Amino acid sequence: MAENETRPTNFIRNIIDKDLAEGKHPSTHTRFPPEPNGYLHIGHAKSICLNFGLAQDYQGKCNLRFDDTNPEKEDIDYVHSIQEDVKWLGFEWDGEVCYSSNYFDQLYLYAVELIKAGKAYVCFLNAEQTREYRGTLKEPGKNSPTRDTSIEENLALFEKMKNGEMQEGECCLRAKVDMTSSFMCMRDPILYRIRFVHHHQTADKWCIYPMYDFTHCISDAIEGITHSLCTLEFQDNRRIYDWILDNISLEVRPHQYEFSRLNLEYTVMSKRKLNDLVTQKHVNGWDDPRMPTIAGLRRRGYTAAALREFCLRIGVTKMENMIEMGMLEACIRDDLNANSARAMAVLDPIKVIIENYPEGQVEELMVSNHPQDESFGKRMVPFTREILIEAEDFRESGNKKYKRLVIDKSVRLRGAYVITAKRFKQDEKGNVTTVYCTYDPNTLGKNPEDGTKPKGVIHWVSASEGKPATVNMYDRLFTVPNPAAEDDFTQVLNAESLIEMKSAVVEPSLAELDAGKAVQFERLGYFCPDLSSTPDDLVFNRTVTLRDTWDHA
RNA sequence: UGGGAUAUCGCCAAGCGGUAAGGCAGCGGGUUUUGAUCUCGCCAUUCCCAGGUUCAAAUCCUGGUAUCCCAGCCA
Numbered sequence: 001m002a003e004n005e006t007r008p009t010n011f012i013r014n015i016i017d018k019d020l021a022e023g024k025h026p027s028t029h030t031r032f033p034p035e036p037n038g039y040l041h042i043g044h045a046k047s048i049c050l051n052f053g054l055a056q057d058y059q060g061k062c063n064l065r066f067d068d069t070n071p072e073k074e075d076i077d078y079v080h081s082i083q084e085d086v087k088w089l090g091f092e093w094d095g096e097v098c099y100s101s102n103y104f105d106q107l108y109l110y111a112v113e114l115i116k117a118g119k120a121y122v123c124f125l126n127a128e129q130t131r132e133y134r135g136t137l138k139e140p141g142k143n144s145p146t147r148d149t150s151i152e153e154n155l156a157l158f159e160k161m162k163n164g165e166m167q168e169g170e171c172c173l174r175a176k177v178d179m180t181s182s183f184m185c186m187r188d189p190i191l192y193r194i195r196f197v198h199h200h201q202t203a204d205k206w207c208i209y210p211m212y213d214f215t216h217c218i219s220d221a222i223e224g225i226t227h228s229l230c231t232l233e234f235q236d237n238r239r240i241y242d243w244i245l246d247n248i249s250l251e252v253r254p255h256q257y258e259f260s261r262l263n264l265e266y267t268v269m270s271k272r273k274l275n276d277l278v279t280q281k282h283v284n285g286w287d288d289p290r291m292p293t294i295a296g297l298r299r300r301g302y303t304a305a306a307l308r309e310f311c312l313r314i315g316v317t318k319m320e321n322m323i324e325m326g327m328l329e330a331c332i333r334d335d336l337n338a339n340s341a342r343a344m345a346v347l348d349p350i351k352v353i354i355e356n357y358p359e360g361q362v363e364e365l366m367v368s369n370h371p372q373d374e375s376f377g378k379r380m381v382p383f384t385r386e387i388l389i390e391a392e393d394f395r396e397s398g399n400k401k402y403k404r405l406v407i408d409k410s411v412r413l414r415g416a417y418v419i420t421a422k423r424f425k426q427d428e429k430g431n432v433t434t435v436y437c438t439y440d441p442n443t444l445g446k447n448p449e450d451g452t453k454p455k456g457v458i459h460w461v462s463a464s465e466g467k468p469a470t471v472n473m474y475d476r477l478f479t480v481p482n483p484a485a486e487d488d489f490t491q492v493l494n495a496e497s498l499i500e501m502k503s504a505v506v507e508p509s510l511a512e513l514d515a516g517k518a519v520q521f522e523r524l525g526y527f528c529p530d531l532s533s534t535p536d537d538l539v540f541n542r543t544v545t546l547r548d549t550w551d552h553a
Numbered sequence: 554u555g556g557g558a559u560a561u562c563g564c565c566a567a568g569c570g571g572u573a574a575g576g577c578a579g580c581g582g583g584u585u586u587u588g589a590u591c592u593c594g595c596c597a598u599u600c601c602c603a604g605g606u607u608c609a610a611a612u613c614c615u616g617g618u619a620u621c622c623c624a625g626c627c628a
Contacts, residue, residue, distance in 0.1 A: 008567075009567075014569095033628095037628085069628080073627075073628090127625085127626060130625095130626070131625085136555090136624055137555055137556075137623070137624060138555045139624095141624085169626070172626050181556085182557085184623050194626080211625095211626075211628090212627075216628085232621080233621090235622070235623085236556075236558095236623050238557095239557090258558085260621095313565075313566090313576060314565060314576095315567090315576095317565090317566075318559060319559060319566090320620075321564085322565090323564070323577095324565080324577070327564075329577095330577055331577095333589090333590095337589075371586090371589085371590070401588095412586050414587065458587090520587085522587045523588080524587090525589095546588090548588075549589090550588040551588095
């Protein structure tokens with residue numbers, strides 16, 4: 001296998017190791033099989049990293065296959081966005097993109113094969129009757145009246161279905177398995193239904209479309225998939241997966257293995273709920289930075305590397321799980337701490353006037369772009385008599401815990417001088433508007449000569465040289481860890497999931513950062529310019545805050 | 554007595570009969586011109602419960618308990 005012994009193992013790797021050791025397959029072939037009916041989310045990322053990751057580590061292959069058997073719900077736009085997201089995540093599928101619809105001809109032939117073997121029949125029960133005949137979880141179902149129609153007649157009937165001579169819903173093709181099975185999916189599952197709808201890949205060639213259970217196993221076999229990985233809710237379906245392959249003339253035998261899907265605290269993962277959030281305008285589209293979609297996370301500033309690391313850290317098992325947000329945040333912090341430049345921005349500014357600093361003077365201070373990594377270089381930051389600091393970084397009087405600016409006390413301006421607060425001005429509402437300070441000219445790059453050392457360091461931006469900006473402060477979308485468990489998940493939306501800071505001011509160097517390029521606003525967190533940001537109208541998104549461990553009480 | 558799965562630290566997760574890895578979180582110390590980073594240390598005599606087998610059990614057996622999934626012509 002691989003050189004990196006610290007790579008976490010999992011039960012699927014154990015299975016592959018065993019299969020390889022026994023010579024069951026010469027190599028490993030997986031697939032990622034999304035239905036093109038929505039945007040990919042972080043739960044899909046888990047599956048993508050698993051399937052493509054396995055292929056990479058075992059020098060095997062991984063296909064991208066659109067499971068497009070239900071044209072009513074699918075759309076070509078999704079097949080495009082899904083490909084983009086997979087590529088952005090850093091993976092490359094083997095060969096051409098595959099579609100289940102590529103195999104419609106073969107699928108039809110295998111269905112005929114089943115009919116000829118007396119193992120499939122055309123059923124004329126309507127949807128409601130089908131449900132009644134199916135029985136319940138505890139009671140067996142009963143056979144369809146047409147279950148024993150002759151092979152010849154079934155062949156003719158199925159032909160008519162294909163030729164559009166039957167009405168939608170009038171009849172369907174069913175496998176003849178066992179109406180008394182304790183696996184509901186084995187009670188003569190429907191193989192084909194009639195739908196007179198246009199398909200994004202096959203246009204109007206077909207009016208009968210195969211169902212998932214019939215399609216997936218055969219598609220896997222046709223593509224030579226060795227390990228077909230899916231989520232836990234398909235565990236029962238494995239019986240019909242195997243039954244189909246056992247009863248048609250296909251030599252290769254893929255095997256299905258199930259793992260638990262990802263659940264993340266304070267968000268929802270189902271396509272339906274995600275869709276509700278968008279259509280009910282609780283968020284601004286599928287790529288809203290608060291969405292757990294790949295597109296949303298990307299716009300939020302998450303990197304593909306951080307997402308891959310996250311998928312590695314959470315592991316793959318069959319246990320139901322609920323991952324803490326902290327796990328995801330730790331991944332992006334690790335990445336951005338090492339890979340993003342630092343800069344300064346003041347989100348909620350108050351003015352500081354340095355009374356003993358020359359009026360009109362603009363001093364360019366050279367500041368490191370990264371405290372540990374010199375390869376990030378240095379930049380010039382303008383310092384002036386009037387600067388802006390964060391409102392919460394000044395108090396008239398503090399306590400031993402408060403390490404910021406306080407009247408008659410000193411604080412270090414990051415990358416600049418030590419200043420001492422003398423007095424301040426408030427508006428009619430009592431809000432501090434201006435703090436008057438003095439600075440010690442001899443503290444650039446060194447401590448005051450009197451031997452004192454300010455205990456605090458605060459960030460700042462020149463009032464005259466800084467650039468105005470809007471900063472989107474994003475927070476968790478919901479107020480409870482598991483919104484999906486609520487009767488109405490929209491009732492627990494976090495009203496403060498987005499706070500727009502419209503009076504923010506950023507240092508000039510930030511004016512021409514590319515969209516999506518990460519930067520750390522010192523002491524505040526990691527940010528990136530939004531898609532909509534322009535040099536004249538700067539907009540930044542907060543990706544994640546800095547880790548915050550001090551006792552705020 | 555429908556069936557299928559799962560139970561190891563607050564959250565993830567290794568472990569596959571030889572005496573409980575690791576990550577995240579948390580807690581304490583050090584460094585620091587980011588209350589960040591980095592760094593050092595601590596953090597399950599115990600593996601859902603109860604019996605049993607064994608020199609030895611989280612791992613095997615028996616019986617319970619809890620949770621999740623299955624009755625779309627969705628995937």
